[in-house]
Amino acid sequence: MLDTGVLVLNRVYQPVHVTSVRRAFTLLYQGVARAIDEQFQLFDFASWSELAAAEHDSVGTVTRRIRVPRVIVLLAYDHLPKGRVRFSRFNIYARDDNTCQYCGGRFRRAELNLDHVVPRSRGGSTTWENVVCSCVSCNLRKGGRTPEEARMRLLRAPTRPRWTPVFRSAARRALYREWRPFLSLADAAYWNAELLE
Incomplete structure (x- = not known):
């Protein structure tokens, strides 16, 4: 439970990161962040730990069970995440959804x-x-040739992505219902905005 995801928002309620429950509790306890509930109310650590944990994911302490926050808001962070998607192996796999672009296998x-x-x-x-x-096998079959020369077709032409991979995968899986209002706003307003080169 402590390693499951928590959506982190900047102080203007835009998603900036996904962290673990363990780290979210640390940020709450240090007073750096506030937990947000389904009614968009903010709670510090003390008030959050007093909420009933029934019917919610929770973690146990020596004295009680504490409800797991699924969304936290950073109090002093108003920067936006980097707009440029770094060219990396991880991001290429995310862009192509772990799918071979020749045979379509996942x-x-x-x-x-x-x-x-x-x-x-x-x-x-x-x-x-x-x-x-x-x-x-497709890479070996293609070898040092172009796809046309190897008589292979790409599923889609490769392009520079216009998303941040962490939020793209989180939005597609919709891991927690508490994330949806923030991810859909982000999709519409920020994450789908065209990036500059």
């Missing part, structure tokens, strides 16, 4: 690798627009 990340659509040996660059996830 794999564990350990069973995937990255493929340059236009091979580096042919001048292909290592950029968002030229790198895709592929399974090992």
Whole structure:
């Protein structure tokens, strides 16, 4: 339970991070954040720990059970998350949803690798627009050729993403109903905004 997710909002109620319950309790206890309930009321640690934990996820202490906060608001943080999605293996896997872009198979990340659509040996660059996830067998089959030369088709052309991967995956899974009001606002107002190069 202590390692499950808690949505972290900045002080203007925009999502900036997903953290663990353990870290959320630490931030609440230190007075850096406030927990928010279904009626959008804010609670410090003392008042949150007095709420009834029945019918909610909770953690036990020596003296009582404390309700798990699913959304917290940072009191002194008004910055927006970085708008630029870092070009990394993790983010490429997130963009392609752990799916081979040639055969369409969904794999564990350990069973995937990255493929340059236009091979580096042919001048292909290592950029968002030229790198895709592929399974090992498709990557071996394609080799140092272009997809056309290997008679393989891409499921979709690779592009630079316009989202932050943590929130994209959280919104798609909708892990906790308490997150929905903040993620849908973010999708409409911030996360789907076009990023500048």
